[in-house]
Amino acid sequence: MNMLKTLAIGIAALGLSAPAAMAEWQPRKPIDFVIMAGPGGGADRIARFIQSVAEKKNMMSRPLIPNNKGGGSGAESLIWLNTANDPDHTILVTLNSFFTTPIRQPDLGIDIQTFTPIAMMGVDPFALWVHTDSGIETFEQWLEAVKAADGEYITGGTGTGQEDSIVFAYLDNAFDLKTKYIPFDGGGAVAAALAGKQIMATVNNPSEARGFHESGDVRPILVFSDEQMDIYPGVPALKEKGHDFSYYNQRAIVGAPGMSDEAAAFYVNLFTEVFNTEEWQNYLKTEAMSALWMNPEEQRAYWNLQMQVHKELLAGK
Amino acid sequence: MEILSLLGDGMLVAIQPLNLLLILVGVTVGLFIGAMPGLGSVNGVAILLPVTFLVPPGSAIIFLAAIYYGAMYGGAISSITLGIPGASTAVATTFDGRPLALMGKARLALVAAAIGSFVGGTVSNILFTAFAPILAAVALSFGPPEIFALMLLAFATFVGLGGDDIAKTVFSICFGLVLATVGFDQISGAPRLLLFDLTGFLGGISFLVLAIGVYGIGEMLWTIESTRGEISKTDADISVKGVIEDMGETVRKGWKGTAIGSFLGFFVGVLPAAGATPASLMSYAVTKMVSKRPDEFGKGHVGGVTAPEAGNNSASTGSMLPMLTLGIPGSPTTAILLGGMVIWGLTPGPRLFVDQPDFVWGLIGSFYVSNFFALLVNLSFIPLFIWMLRMPFTVLAPVIFVLSVVGGYAAMQDMFDIWLILVFGFGAFFLRKFDYPLAPAVLAIVLGPIAEPTLRQSLLMSSGDPSIFFTRPISMPIMVVAIILILLPALKYLRPRRSSVAE
Numbered sequence: 001m002n003m004l005k006t007l008a009i010g011i012a013a014l015g016l017s018a019p020a021a022m023a024e025w026q027p028r029k030p031i032d033f034v035i036m037a038g039p040g041g042g043a044d045r046i047a048r049f050i051q052s053v054a055e056k057k058n059m060m061s062r063p064l065i066p067n068n069k070g071g072g073s074g075a076e077s078l079i080w081l082n083t084a085n086d087p088d089h090t091i092l093v094t095l096n097s098f099f100t101t102p103i104r105q106p107d108l109g110i111d112i113q114t115f116t117p118i119a120m121m122g123v124d125p126f127a128l129w130v131h132t133d134s135g136i137e138t139f140e141q142w143l144e145a146v147k148a149a150d151g152e153y154i155t156g157g158t159g160t161g162q163e164d165s166i167v168f169a170y171l172d173n174a175f176d177l178k179t180k181y182i183p184f185d186g187g188g189a190v191a192a193a194l195a196g197k198q199i200m201a202t203v204n205n206p207s208e209a210r211g212f213h214e215s216g217d218v219r220p221i222l223v224f225s226d227e228q229m230d231i232y233p234g235v236p237a238l239k240e241k242g243h244d245f246s247y248y249n250q251r252a253i254v255g256a257p258g259m260s261d262e263a264a265a266f267y268v269n270l271f272t273e274v275f276n277t278e279e280w281q282n283y284l285k286t287e288a289m290s291a292l293w294m295n296p297e298e299q300r301a302y303w304n305l306q307m308q309v310h311k312e313l314l315a316g317k
Numbered sequence: 318m319e320i321l322s323l324l325g326d327g328m329l330v331a332i333q334p335l336n337l338l339l340i341l342v343g344v345t346v347g348l349f350i351g352a353m354p355g356l357g358s359v360n361g362v363a364i365l366l367p368v369t370f371l372v373p374p375g376s377a378i379i380f381l382a383a384i385y386y387g388a389m390y391g392g393a394i395s396s397i398t399l400g401i402p403g404a405s406t407a408v409a410t411t412f413d414g415r416p417l418a419l420m421g422k423a424r425l426a427l428v429a430a431a432i433g434s435f436v437g438g439t440v441s442n443i444l445f446t447a448f449a450p451i452l453a454a455v456a457l458s459f460g461p462p463e464i465f466a467l468m469l470l471a472f473a474t475f476v477g478l479g480g481d482d483i484a485k486t487v488f489s490i491c492f493g494l495v496l497a498t499v500g501f502d503q504i505s506g507a508p509r510l511l512l513f514d515l516t517g518f519l520g521g522i523s524f525l526v527l528a529i530g531v532y533g534i535g536e537m538l539w540t541i542e543s544t545r546g547e548i549s550k551t552d553a554d555i556s557v558k559g560v561i562e563d564m565g566e567t568v569r570k571g572w573k574g575t576a577i578g579s580f581l582g583f584f585v586g587v588l589p590a591a592g593a594t595p596a597s598l599m600s601y602a603v604t605k606m607v608s609k610r611p612d613e614f615g616k617g618h619v620g621g622v623t624a625p626e627a628g629n630n631s632a633s634t635g636s637m638l639p640m641l642t643l644g645i646p647g648s649p650t651t652a653i654l655l656g657g658m659v660i661w662g663l664t665p666g667p668r669l670f671v672d673q674p675d676f677v678w679g680l681i682g683s684f685y686v687s688n689f690f691a692l693l694v695n696l697s698f699i700p701l702f703i704w705m706l707r708m709p710f711t712v713l714a715p716v717i718f719v720l721s722v723v724g725g726y727a728a729m730q731d732m733f734d735i736w737l738i739l740v741f742g743f744g745a746f747f748l749r750k751f752d753y754p755l756a757p758a759v760l761a762i763v764l765g766p767i768a769e770p771t772l773r774q775s776l777l778m779s780s781g782d783p784s785i786f787f788t789r790p791i792s793m794p795i796m797v798v799a800i801i802l803i804l805l806p807a808l809k810y811l812r813p814r815r816s817s818v819a820e
Contacts, residue, residue, distance in 0.1 A: 040644050045655070048655060105507070159504075212666060214667075
């Protein structure tokens with residue numbers, strides 16, 4: 001490669017030279033790219049993937065700096081955005097705790113409708129995972145094993161009120177099970193805890209469990225999507241078991257409350273561009289996610305709907 | 318043997334002209350990024366990530382690895398010369414590095430840090446090459462009870478030390494543990510200990526903020542007070558002969574710390590959720606504990622510099638293992654590397670070593686080369702850093718103050734952190750006046766957030782039965798050793814009493 005050109009692009013990418021001929025709003029400093037979960041989980045991987053795509057395609061004059069703030073089931077990041085002193089440079093990668101945490105902790109004073117909708121990058125399905133050494137191959141065997149353990153069956157997830165705990169709570173209710181739920185710091189840690197047999201079952205996204213699934217340590221026995229998933233042929237969906245329940249994790253980007261319209265428009269454009277890249281479309285495919293593109297108004301409507309759904313789910317627990 | 322040939326290939330790739338250039342640039346940039354308080358390798362690697370897309374993926378990894386290594390070396394520099402930890406991983410380096418600098422032995426401390434770092438990096442690379450797949454399995458078998466047992470052992474090494482006042486040490490640990498619980502409860506998600514209802518406490522107390530306050534501002538106040546306005550400056554002579562002499566002294570006095578840091582650091586780094594900061598603190602504590610002269614630590618012992626520096630470099634390589642094989646990044650920097658892997662279409666997991674051997678061993682090969690060049694670059698810059706020290710303290714003190722405040726703000730860009738730094742700075746100064754050891758509090762605030770959730774996870778698993786720690790094959794022996802170490806000072810306390818009664 002031409003060294004001089006490389007260097008020139010490098011300097012531009014480092015943000016030392018101002019972007020030329022761009023009249024619209026542009027970030028003036030590195031963007032605080034807050035992640036609502038710990039490192040290694042599904043949201044974290046997506047954030048880092050997006051960061052890499054934006055950098056690789058040279059879409060940004062300033063870098064996105066990933067910032068994991070998963071404390072208190074994401075409450076830490078919601079407050080961080082709520083009190084951001086520069087809302088134009090603060091954006092958040094969300095999951096469903098964007099809805100559940102404000103419902104569970106009204107004291108935090110978070111009203112998600114004050115946040116700025118930017119992009120819905122897709123929804124991530126869940127599966128129920130067990131260790132292959134457990135010998136459990138079907139959901140029915142799993143039910144028997146849980147009942148036989150008599151309250152000593154240990155499951156793990158990313159925290160009380162988080163997506164996986166909602167799914168486990170639903171299973172406990174629907175099938176009259178008693179399980180012990182241990183919270184870990186992020187979906188990656190949960191997957192590793194199952195592979196290391198610290199816990200007996202997890203509800204993980206495909207991306208989180210993939211490494212250990214490929215190595216043959218863990219296996220999916222049930223999926224919580226509307227239908228069976230192509231990547232796990234033969235694994236039944238909960239809906240086939242006579243329970244009308246499906247559950248997905250949203251992978252959306254939102255801006256801090258009080259973000260200016262110009263900045264919001266910039267981020268909407270940016271993430272639309274990221275969404276349409278071949279890289280992101282491939283990522284959706286390999287991680288078995290579904291695209292669910294929405295414009296900002298549709299996102300607000302979706303937030304209202306999800307708040308309603310989650311209020312019911314959490315109340316039913 | 319296939320591994321060795323892959324590793325050889327990796328090293329050969331690393332010394333191609335473009336890659337060698339990237340390594341030199343990366344190590345140098347990393348060195349300065351690491352030396353700047355607040356600007357750790359996280360920001361450095363994140364800001365420089367764009368550059369990596371201009372070169373082939375292989376070179377990109379090498380560049381990131383070089384920055385990573387450079388920053389690990391660099392953290393020690395401001396710890397030693399200014400007393401401000403350049404990065405959280407270098408906090409333990411201030412314990413003895415700064416006193417050495419005040420004694421006019423800054424060069425010795427810098428040389429010791431460089432050599433400790435180099436040996437730690439090399440040993441861990443060799444361990445990684447030889448045992449990676451086995452260690453991945455060991456790391457998986459460490460569940461919450463095992464990790465808690467290990468944390469208890471780490472606290473025990475601090476309590477069980479002779480010399481310091483035990484009661485004050487325990488107080489200091491408890492104080493650190495309380496500070497560590499501020500913020501969100503990791504298990505229930507509820508906010509707690511929001512002192513004076515300040516929302517700034519919601520995010521918890523950042524370790525770096527505490528460290529900059531305690532060591533940057535606290536140390537500055539201490540030096541001002543102890544010199545009482547005398548115009549003092551640190552003598553520092555720069556000569557090649559001196560550097561070589563210092564190397565000899567490092568080997569003589571610092572070999573034990575280097576060895577402990579290299580092996581213990583690697584092991585701690587391999588465990589998910591631990592990382593280089595606990596590794597460096599634990600290496601320091603263990604080295605002090607096994608030393609024949611524990612009382613010399615904290616006053617300028619070469620082993621007190623080599624142990625944490627060997628430990629943090631070794632742990633940096635070690636923490637690559639959970640990142641590559643378990644998908645759990647042990648440090649923020651490895652998390653960025655993880656992001657890089659995702660875009661190159663690599664899935665971290667146990668299969669990575671089998672499916673992508675050229676990536677894995679290429680990366681490790683570049684570690685060997687980066688480590689070597691980091692040593693050379695670091696040694697060649699030592700005269701520059703020493704020259705900085707020749708400034709009289711009346712000039713240095715404001716510089717330290719400005720760097721502390723700017724560094725504390727840079728990390729999170731939150732004014733609240735700056736007020737905390739000032740509070741911690743004055744608090745530390747007074748605690749030190751009353752002879753309270755500060756290192757145990759610092760250790761507690763690093764290990765507390767690991768120890769507390771693992772304790773509660775363990776007890777949740779056993780429905781509240783503490784015997785879970787004594788029935789599992791790995792946690793049991795660790796718990797027993799930890800408890801013995803904690804009780805040791807009590808026994809020591811009883812024994813001389815009995816003999817005095819006998820007289």
